[in-house]
Amino acid sequence: MKRIAIIGAGISGLTVANQLKHHATIQIFEKSRGVSGRMSTRYADPFQFDHGAQDFTVRDPDFKDFLAPYIESGLLQEWQPKRVLLEQGKPALDRSWSDSHYVPVPGMNALCIKLAEDLDLTLNTEIINIEQKSGAWFLETKANNSIGPFDWVITSIPALQTIKLLPASFTSHSAIKDVVMLGCHSVMLAMEDPFPWSWQAAIVKNSPIAWMAVNSSKPGRRAKQNTLVVQTDNQWAEAHIETDPTEIQSIVIKELTALLSYDFSKPTYITTHRWRYADTPQSAGADYHLDHTLKLGACGDWFIKGRIEAAFLSGHRLAQKIKSTG
Numbered sequence: 001m002k003r004i005a006i007i008g009a010g011i012s013g014l015t016v017a018n019q020l021k022h023h024a025t026i027q028i029f030e031k032s033r034g035v036s037g038r039m040s041t042r043y044a045d046p047f048q049f050d051h052g053a054q055d056f057t058v059r060d061p062d063f064k065d066f067l068a069p070y071i072e073s074g075l076l077q078e079w080q081p082k083r084v085l086l087e088q089g090k091p092a093l094d095r096s097w098s099d100s101h102y103v104p105v106p107g108m109n110a111l112c113i114k115l116a117e118d119l120d121l122t123l124n125t126e127i128i129n130i131e132q133k134s135g136a137w138f139l140e141t142k143a144n145n146s147i148g149p150f151d152w153v154i155t156s157i158p159a160l161q162t163i164k165l166l167p168a169s170f171t172s173h174s175a176i177k178d179v180v181m182l183g184c185h186s187v188m189l190a191m192e193d194p195f196p197w198s199w200q201a202a203i204v205k206n207s208p209i210a211w212m213a214v215n216s217s218k219p220g221r222r223a224k225q226n227t228l229v230v231q232t233d234n235q236w237a238e239a240h241i242e243t244d245p246t247e248i249q250s251i252v253i254k255e256l257t258a259l260l261s262y263d264f265s266k267p268t269y270i271t272t273h274r275w276r277y278a279d280t281p282q283s284a285g286a287d288y289h290l291d292h293t294l295k296l297g298a299c300g301d302w303f304i305k306g307r308i309e310a311a312f313l314s315g316h317r318l319a320q321k322i323k324s325t326g
């Protein structure tokens, strides 16, 4: 059997691993202490927050088929918030969704945790280099270990990290180097009292804030806690990407207070996370990139669009291609 190393345990990498696990010997390496990547959930007992991806839509038939058993089992549930458009000094406008939006239960990370079951997964292991010796690939970890040999290496990490890790002969592929990804800050807060407004999700215009969701309104969450996830506009985030998180938090709280005329000065819990790569205004425009001579592959949302469905499709289509070409 072929030996394949997969770098990154977000939904794209886990999809590749699951689809090739009977076809090759798979080992996955993930730098964080858990799986899910940008579909993670932050736990700060007794609170929990989906601080990355918020929910997802399902349009492609392959994604629908893949999700069907999880919808059936209740691992994925529809979230139907009252959604509004907010702008300072203007009344809230209804912007309810016309299509279904899903969330994993009890937290956003639950789908990736399920996908990681029964896989050979090594956490807390950042791969900083790959090297070819006698026709096989070896991975170099940040802790200075060499792991291998592998016949193939597949990355499922953001575009810039892919460019840093893989040889130029692979990444000079123009579509990869032209990809643009933008950041985002997530401010997570909990308040003692129930929120006084009637909506559970809001898009925000003309503000550093682009989105907020009452996290505790999602199905299966620890519903007794009044938790809010507030995410900054990607362009604004990019301009403030090196700003200290406490300063970001103050700006967001000031903006929230003005927007909602509500006193956020005494949250029960508050923290801020910076996402370096959140959205992809310019994608690679292909589903994935494979080089059969080098025996290297790359997938991830950024090939198609900064969305969970796109990340799945990128990994799925790369795996199908490897299967069909032996």
Ligand SMILES: Cc1cc2nc3c(=O)[nH]c(=O)nc-3n(C[C@H](O)[C@H](O)[C@H](O)COP(=O)(O)OP(=O)(O)OC[C@H]3O[C@@H](n4cnc5c(N)ncnc54)[C@H](O)[C@@H]3O)c2cc1C
Pocket: 007, 008, 009, 010, 011, 012, 013, 029, 030, 031, 032, 035, 036, 037, 038, 039, 051, 052, 053, 054, 055, 056, 057, 125, 126, 127, 128, 156, 157, 158, 161, 165, 184, 186, 231, 275, 277, 278, 279, 299, 300, 301, 302, 305, 306, 307, 308, 309, 311
């Ligand atoms: C704030 C935010 C909000 C979002 N909102 C939505 C939304 O509402 N709906 C939606 O559909 N999508 C949303 N997205 C996008 C969605 O989260 C992504 O499209 C999807 O999760 C990407 O999956 P992936 O597998 O391609 O990458 P990732 O999830 O980024 O997975 C890559 C993994 O690789 C690991 N890694 C990176 N480098 C290395 C290395 N050198 N060695 C080992 N491991 C490494 C990372 O730790 C990570 O776990 C949002 C994203 C963010 C950040």
